[in-house]
Amino acid sequence: MRSHFYLISLTIARYISQIRAIELLLCYHSIRASVSKKMATITLQIPDELALRLDTLKDDLPQILMLGLREVEANPSNGFSGLTQILEFIASLPSPQEILALRLSDAVQTEIDTLLEKNRTEGLTPIEQRLWQQYEFVEHLVRIAKAQALLKLSEAA
Incomplete structure (x- = not known):
């Protein structure tokens, strides 16, 4: 055994x-x-001060660029002024009536109409697609704010 x-x-x-x-x-x-993954070579012209700072991090540059790119892509206000206007409006603590009266500016509405038409006819570039997603995000925030405003008004009545 x-x-x-x-x-x-x-x-x-x-x-x-x-x-x-x-x-x-x-x-x-x-x-x-x-x-052994192949990597592209990129040549940049940067200020000497930045080059000195990056010299000690040269082995980590691909990861630094990847993290920086993620941050840029995650920031919904890049290249998008409509979000700034709405955030400033909400930061002013408007009344429920003011929130319900909130409408897009003519410039933002024109931009949205242009993107919609381009999407129907030829399709959006990746940058335009990201801009469209940002508009959708802002629309979602505004809908939530308006729903909350309606609740407050109905509770007060």
Whole structure:
């Protein structure tokens, strides 16, 4: 019985060591694959002060650029003045009546109409698509504000 247990233990130990070897091999290949990914070369002209700051971080530049790009893409106010106007309006703590009376400026309405027409006829570029998504986001915020304003008015009545 004891020798049978020993034989099973050796067999399990052999399988475990084979599994570990396979895990190490897979890990090595995934690391090797990620290291061997082709990267584009970009040449930039930047101020000397910035170049000095980046020199110590040159190995981390791809990750820094990726994080910076994510931040730019996540910021809903980039290239979009309509959001700023609405946020300033909401920051002024308007009354429920003022919120319900909120309408788009002519410039923003024209921009939305232009994007809608372009989307129907030829499609939007990635930048225009992102702008459209930002308009949708603002519309969602305004709808929430107007729903809250209606609730306040109905509770007061």
